[in-house]
Amino acid sequence: MSSTLNIGLVGYKFMGKAHSHAYQSAGRFFDLDLTPVMKAVCGRNEAAVKEFARQWGWDSIETDWRQLVERDDIDLVDIGSPGSTHAEIAIAAAKAGKHVYCEKPLANSLDDCKQMLAAVRESGVKHMINFNYRKTPAMALAKKMIEADEIGEVRHVRCTYLQDWLVDPEFPMNWRMRKETAGAGAHGDLGAHSVDLARFLVGDIAEVVGETRTFITERPAEGTSSGLTGTAGEGTEPVTVDDCSLFLAKFAGGALGSFEATRLAPGRKNFNRIELNGSKGTLAWCFEDLNVLEFYSTADSRQGFKRIIATEGDHPYMHAWWPPGHMLGYDHTFVNAVADMLQAIAQDKNPSPCFLAGANCVAVLNAVERSVESGKWESVEKID
Amino acid sequence: MSSTLNIGLVGYKFMGKAHSHAYQSAGRFFDLDLTPVMKAVCGRNEAAVKEFARQWGWDSIETDWRQLVERDDIDLVDIGSPGSTHAEIAIAAAKAGKHVYCEKPLANSLDDCKQMLAAVRESGVKHMINFNYRKTPAMALAKKMIEADEIGEVRHVRCTYLQDWLVDPEFPMNWRMRKETAGAGAHGDLGAHSVDLARFLVGDIAEVVGETRTFITERPAEGTSSGLTGTAGEGTEPVTVDDCSLFLAKFAGGALGSFEATRLAPGRKNFNRIELNGSKGTLAWCFEDLNVLEFYSTADSRQGFKRIIATEGDHPYMHAWWPPGHMLGYDHTFVNAVADMLQAIAQDKNPSPCFLAGANCVAVLNAVERSVESGKWESVEKID
Amino acid sequence: MSSTLNIGLVGYKFMGKAHSHAYQSAGRFFDLDLTPVMKAVCGRNEAAVKEFARQWGWDSIETDWRQLVERDDIDLVDIGSPGSTHAEIAIAAAKAGKHVYCEKPLANSLDDCKQMLAAVRESGVKHMINFNYRKTPAMALAKKMIEADEIGEVRHVRCTYLQDWLVDPEFPMNWRMRKETAGAGAHGDLGAHSVDLARFLVGDIAEVVGETRTFITERPAEGTSSGLTGTAGEGTEPVTVDDCSLFLAKFAGGALGSFEATRLAPGRKNFNRIELNGSKGTLAWCFEDLNVLEFYSTADSRQGFKRIIATEGDHPYMHAWWPPGHMLGYDHTFVNAVADMLQAIAQDKNPSPCFLAGANCVAVLNAVERSVESGKWESVEKID
Amino acid sequence: MSSTLNIGLVGYKFMGKAHSHAYQSAGRFFDLDLTPVMKAVCGRNEAAVKEFARQWGWDSIETDWRQLVERDDIDLVDIGSPGSTHAEIAIAAAKAGKHVYCEKPLANSLDDCKQMLAAVRESGVKHMINFNYRKTPAMALAKKMIEADEIGEVRHVRCTYLQDWLVDPEFPMNWRMRKETAGAGAHGDLGAHSVDLARFLVGDIAEVVGETRTFITERPAEGTSSGLTGTAGEGTEPVTVDDCSLFLAKFAGGALGSFEATRLAPGRKNFNRIELNGSKGTLAWCFEDLNVLEFYSTADSRQGFKRIIATEGDHPYMHAWWPPGHMLGYDHTFVNAVADMLQAIAQDKNPSPCFLAGANCVAVLNAVERSVESGKWESVEKID
Known part of the structure; x- marks a missing residue:
């Protein structure tokens, strides 16, 4: 792993904005051993996601999360879409060997949570859930x-x-x-x-x-x-x-x-x-x-x-x-969370809180x- | 009924003190149609209750609530003793034709509450429970x-x-x-x-x-x-x-x-x-x-x-x-409650909250x- | 000096009410060596002051403060009238050998304050000013x-x-x-x-x-x-x-x-x-x-x-x-002040704060x- | 003027950090008609300023503000150094035709303020003072x-x-x-x-x-x-x-x-x-x-x-x-301020508050x- 970590973000609304800001800021305020690269953001509405990428400085876009997950230049998949989508994306990402950072709740059902947990454990990727209020x-x-x-x-x-x-x-x-x-x-x-x-x-x-x-x-x-x-x-x-x-x-x-x-x-x-x-x-x-x-x-x-x-x-x-x-304020919690995540990954540790906490x-x-x-x-x- | 109301108080600790202050103050701050007279206070420890009566201006003392309840010069029995005693005293007071003012909880069991309610209804006396926080x-x-x-x-x-x-x-x-x-x-x-x-x-x-x-x-x-x-x-x-x-x-x-x-x-x-x-x-x-x-x-x-x-x-x-x-402050709630009670009785209405609320x-x-x-x-x- | 202290109060509006309540309550809540007796209240409107005396339990009334100050059965003159009247009343009271309890400000002019201080010192009476917020x-x-x-x-x-x-x-x-x-x-x-x-x-x-x-x-x-x-x-x-x-x-x-x-x-x-x-x-x-x-x-x-x-x-x-x-609440400050004053006088000390603080x-x-x-x-x- | 504005920042401590974050964030959160480009940051300690530039994404550094002010690729000089330096830098920047954004106080003396105001007025550049609390x-x-x-x-x-x-x-x-x-x-x-x-x-x-x-x-x-x-x-x-x-x-x-x-x-x-x-x-x-x-x-x-x-x-x-x-939180005030400034300059208006408010x-x-x-x-x- 290089000293950068390529991020692929799914979702570009409220959470997409909060996560994007966190990637941009974490390395400025914190001395990190791993620098996030805002590689790609994914959403179904191409025009909207393009505009979002331009405004927030994402290098590229995808309109199908499956494409994003498969990209070789993505190291970590960040899931900021509705809860119903978490399990499928996270499991696919894990199978593709990507680290996974997921918004809460981990999934809409406990069964999905268990499968997500099994998937990340099986693949050995790092996994984190964004319970951002812990990070105040x-x-x-x-x-x-x-x-x-x-x-x-x-x-x-x-x-x-x-x-x-x-x-x-x-x-x-x-x-x-x-x-x-x-x-x-x-x-x-x-x-x-x-x-x-x-x-x-x-x-x-x-x-x-x-x-x-x-x-x-x-x-x-x-x-x-x-x-x-x-x-x-x-x-x-x-x-x-x-x-x-x-x-x-x-x-x-x-x-x-x-x-x-x-x-x-x-x-x-x-x-x-x-x-x-x-x-x-x-x-x-x-x-x-706060x-x-x-x-x-x-x-x-x-x-x-x-x-x-x-x-x-x-x-x-x-x-x-x-x-x-x-x-x-509010957005600082996301910056702190991302800083924690990047440092943990840099040190080859699982970040906290992880999918187990989510499940x-x-x-x-x-x-x-x-x-x-x-x-x-x-x-x-x-x-x- | 004269324009005074003779009070007999059972209990002389925390609640006894709060009620005594209320009787002394209600008619000063409020224009009341009925003036409370601090006729007798009752407690089992004669020396202690005597000292309390002296300090707070009660005319006389009793060491057995049964005596208090039977006294002809008592119009209202105020029960400030532990919950286990409420039912027996209140029922006796009602039977003796006295109005009853009772501390909360009305009684320790629901059965007791029902009997108390029946007693005051049967005798037609006025009854009130001291939920003092309503009176802020x-x-x-x-x-x-x-x-x-x-x-x-x-x-x-x-x-x-x-x-x-x-x-x-x-x-x-x-x-x-x-x-x-x-x-x-x-x-x-x-x-x-x-x-x-x-x-x-x-x-x-x-x-x-x-x-x-x-x-x-x-x-x-x-x-x-x-x-x-x-x-x-x-x-x-x-x-x-x-x-x-x-x-x-x-x-x-x-x-x-x-x-x-x-x-x-x-x-x-x-x-x-x-x-x-x-x-x-x-x-x-x-x-x-408050x-x-x-x-x-x-x-x-x-x-x-x-x-x-x-x-x-x-x-x-x-x-x-x-x-x-x-x-x-805290004691004003008792003064307000006593003022409400006295005005209600003066107008031949039942005060609020009454035993029904207590039950x-x-x-x-x-x-x-x-x-x-x-x-x-x-x-x-x-x-x- | 007996174990009671006869009070003569000048003024029966806002401060008259607050002081009256304090005299009624101080000896109930505090164990005092000197019991205040609400002997007389003074005001110019006879009907109003009579009604006040009745409601608050003052034994008698006066309509001229000079009469009050001269009464043999008054031990302490309490001045709750406007500031312009303080000096004349306090000085007369001191000359008549009465203790003086005065509302703030001590007087409307510094000269008056000095004369009041001289008067109480000369006569050797006790003097207190009611800075009630000290008493929270x-x-x-x-x-x-x-x-x-x-x-x-x-x-x-x-x-x-x-x-x-x-x-x-x-x-x-x-x-x-x-x-x-x-x-x-x-x-x-x-x-x-x-x-x-x-x-x-x-x-x-x-x-x-x-x-x-x-x-x-x-x-x-x-x-x-x-x-x-x-x-x-x-x-x-x-x-x-x-x-x-x-x-x-x-x-x-x-x-x-x-x-x-x-x-x-x-x-x-x-x-x-x-x-x-x-x-x-x-x-x-x-x-x-508070x-x-x-x-x-x-x-x-x-x-x-x-x-x-x-x-x-x-x-x-x-x-x-x-x-x-x-x-x-608010009125407790007056009760505390009166309790302090009574204890100080009982111990032949000057209460605090005294006219010096007022001046x-x-x-x-x-x-x-x-x-x-x-x-x-x-x-x-x-x-x- | 193009749709970008090249920024040259003097100072890289507390204010340097706050301003840098603002330039990075303003265009993300706000839809701006003018995009700030973090062109150069200036400080006397070359190693420290280099490290700051790296961490915060400044394109280049200077160790003498006079060099910064003279650079053709700088459109706006942002002064985040101590108050004693404001006047000289601001006046030089104005003379060089650069817009000036200055930390408060505008200067340590009123005379300096007047000269700064005269300089920006004479050259016709835009000027703003960072009273950031207005921007909550x-x-x-x-x-x-x-x-x-x-x-x-x-x-x-x-x-x-x-x-x-x-x-x-x-x-x-x-x-x-x-x-x-x-x-x-x-x-x-x-x-x-x-x-x-x-x-x-x-x-x-x-x-x-x-x-x-x-x-x-x-x-x-x-x-x-x-x-x-x-x-x-x-x-x-x-x-x-x-x-x-x-x-x-x-x-x-x-x-x-x-x-x-x-x-x-x-x-x-x-x-x-x-x-x-x-x-x-x-x-x-x-x-x-806040x-x-x-x-x-x-x-x-x-x-x-x-x-x-x-x-x-x-x-x-x-x-x-x-x-x-x-x-x-705190840093949002700087982002809001910078957004206001950029929009004003884009519309060829002077931002608010300007040097007049500072003076x-x-x-x-x-x-x-x-x-x-x-x-x-x-x-x-x-x-x-």
């Missing part, structure tokens, strides 16, 4: 603090991921509201992030009981544009995924958890919040104030919730960025869905 | 705003009542940790408040699924003092109530809810928080910032969460208090307890 | 922390006291907007509190430079009611005090300060905020979140602003009140007024 | 709201720019603490931002009175590294600039202002805060929560401070970025310095 300095710092036993044994986990972009019943359909593409609604899109953060910080979830709901069952048909800011077409279309999901969880380590994801919480824009109460302290974080980690320690001589602004030079990732107090996350979501059917607690399948 | 100007304002349809159809209810006074495993036992006196732990003590606030603002809860847990199963024995700030005696004693409770709820009106109560959340002192997401807006409140009601409206021309400082002269209860921004609250807690046993969703019994 | 647990805790050197040498003092009740130009006149009664506007009313808090926590102010302004120079005439919530009469009246005041300060100890007081800050209801930056840490407090003291220490192993909820049992005044997290506070306000005239830095007269 | 969506939104009269006539301006990186007396010297390079300390570095934001939103400042102070007068000598995170060399060096600056201001439009800048406020990392109180409402913003604009309107039916998360698609600059709630900002800082000498109010020179 605040959450990475929380992980270190928990490992250093700063909050003791975790007893309570409280996760809410609230958005409001579907409150308006006139907001038109897009792929995120169709079961065949998205697999689930808030449950898969937002819940996946919460479950991963909780697993990252606290560990495995053993049992769950939950409920999902679709409050707005029909929406204006999709127009010409897509993405998060939609335009309406003619007629209506049924919504086939949930608007929200709630569940309780028993962690393998003994903690009790509460999870809620919704796209119908007016005023909550990207309210991805987690709070952990341990025997010695509390940690709390919310993406809407640079701040709240910390309460029973060991402090003066006790109170501390707002740690996680931008000090010795905080995770911050050596690469700005002086203290010069806040980071175990889907296993939790899957158990919740079974619980919605059964009306009782369901065990979470543990993927090793 | 912020929560009373929230009720008015919901009635005025300012947040539309409620879809999400999110309640957490978090404290941390039991995080220290050396904190000694008291009656609140014994099943025979308290009935339950955080579930009954804190959960009752959350359930009532949710029922007050959103309506009946139809089904629940939940879990409780005792993380610290043994504590130092109780010392000579009691109340919330304990001193330890010799040896240890098993904790027979829960440390925490979590449950999901389906409201009769269609909303989905999440509830959590714990005494093991470091840094959360009295974190009684509720958030409601409706089709047109959001309301959020937390007792740790004067503030957060409000988001999709109808605003500039949208954002609004911090309404609920101390304006036209906010509920505030005509009686101070100019805007001159904040209220329906216990019905929810009861269904959660059944769900903990069964591991599945349980219906909430509706008391009419 | 948070500010009292801040004082202890500064004395324990927790923030090191103070370099920056930042005070803003912002209200908005005069933003509406149709809000009618009252005595607080007339120079002859109030002496000054925001400068005296709000600025006095800020200056006192800064002096309490940091020490003497040596020099100031400042500016005042009246943005709304005329208002509807006063109606029949008064106080903070006014009703308009016919015609208009010129406003003869400032709407706002700003000044910079050099403290004797080396710190630099910034002060601002205004009644024209929309949304700021009682935004009495102070921040101190020292060589080792920062303290910040705002009355709109129970919280923010603290940053450079000595913490994890650094961040800590929200100390100043309601723990070992925080100042909290032994008398509620369990942690059961928040205090030195006015000396600062006075120097600012001179600076507004001269356009340059002015020295603050030091009263010993 | 929140501040740009505030500007629009003020123009739409949403807060009425502004009466109060309250600016604090607080940092703490010099609290540690062992933090070593760097160019920012030497008068010959930096001109001033917090006053010029931080105060310049506050003055510009206030002028941007409220208008000209007519008179000021202020004070500056150096609390820590000597520091360890500078080591081999520089920038904000220093390493110490041997011995000590006197600090020749202020640690802090405070001043009051009279705005030409009638408002009163208060300004404070310091590097000695423990816990305040980049606390660049501004609050404006108008006759109809209040706006408040702090960089430490995506949020607080807004209080007396016109709201429910009144309270509104937290506008300025990330909606119709908020300034947000069409180019992410969906609502996907927060921006008038320095005029305010200069008047404060005169006031520190004179001890009285000083007029601000108005540059047209």
